[in-house]
Amino acid sequence: MTLKTNIRFLSFTLLLLLTLSSGCGIYSFTGTTLSPDIKTISIQNIENSTGEGPSNLTQVVTNNLKDYYRRNTNLAIVQGEGDLQLAGQIVSFTYSPAAIQREGQQDIASLNRLTLGVQIRFANVKQPEKDFERTFTISQDFPQNVDVTQLSTAQIEQLSEQLVVDVFNKTVADW
Numbered sequence: 001m002t003l004k005t006n007i008r009f010l011s012f013t014l015l016l017l018l019t020l021s022s023g024c025g026i027y028s029f030t031g032t033t034l035s036p037d038i039k040t041i042s043i044q045n046i047e048n049s050t051g052e053g054p055s056n057l058t059q060v061v062t063n064n065l066k067d068y069y070r071r072n073t074n075l076a077i078v079q080g081e082g083d084l085q086l087a088g089q090i091v092s093f094t095y096s097p098a099a100i101q102r103e104g105q106q107d108i109a110s111l112n113r114l115t116l117g118v119q120i121r122f123a124n125v126k127q128p129e130k131d132f133e134r135t136f137t138i139s140q141d142f143p144q145n146v147d148v149t150q151l152s153t154a155q156i157e158q159l160s161e162q163l164v165v166d167v168f169n170k171t172v173a174d175w
Contacts, residue, residue: 034073034172038126041075042082046090046118053093053116053156054149060156061090061118064164073172084171085123091135092117095148098141114148115139116159122171134170138163 046061054060065086066077075084098113117137124130140159142148 034075035126038083038124039076040078040082041069041073041084041086042078042080043069044085044087046088048090048093050090050093053090054151054153056153057090057093057156060153061160061163064157064160065167068164068168069172072168081125083125085125086120086167086171088118088120090117091119092137110144111141112144112146112148113139113141114151114159116163118163118167120167132170136163136166136170138166 043062043065045058046065048058069075070077075082092115094115096113096115098111115137116139117135119133119135121133122131138159
């Protein structure tokens with residue numbers, strides 16, 4: 001093939017891809033399957049009903065949700081009733097042994113598991129059949145010498161990040 005033929009082929013392929021991707025109006029490259037008439041989302045504070053975890057856990061989870069939707073959709077985040085509505089609460093923040101090893105006559109946890117669970121209520125005003133209420137959980141293992149009460153905000157944010165991705169995928173990517 002000549003250079004001229006290659007350029008024509010690439011131009012045609014690019015034009016075809018652009019036409020196909022813009023024709024539907026529902027799918028985007030971020031994986032969302034939002035109807036074009038959905039413009040806003042409201043995300044209420046995700047309250048901590050467990051009383052466990054760091055004092056800023058509510059703020060970290062809520063801000064991570066808002067930031068993720070802001071980065072990955074064109075939805076405007078509104079205070080009131082959005083076309084999509086997220087609300088919920090933290091229902092678990094537990095620290096338990098994940099791996100036990102025997103040292104002498106004693107069983108000792110060599111790994112401890114931190115589990116964060118958030119119950120989410122999702123409403124889609126335009127498509128109520130997509131409404132749901134579900135609990136999402138994520139766990140992370142830590143060495144025995146790590147004190148869960150001393151986890152940094154960055155570590156809590158990292159833990160909640162996968163949880164946020166799971167909520168996002170269920171609400172706007174239909175996964």
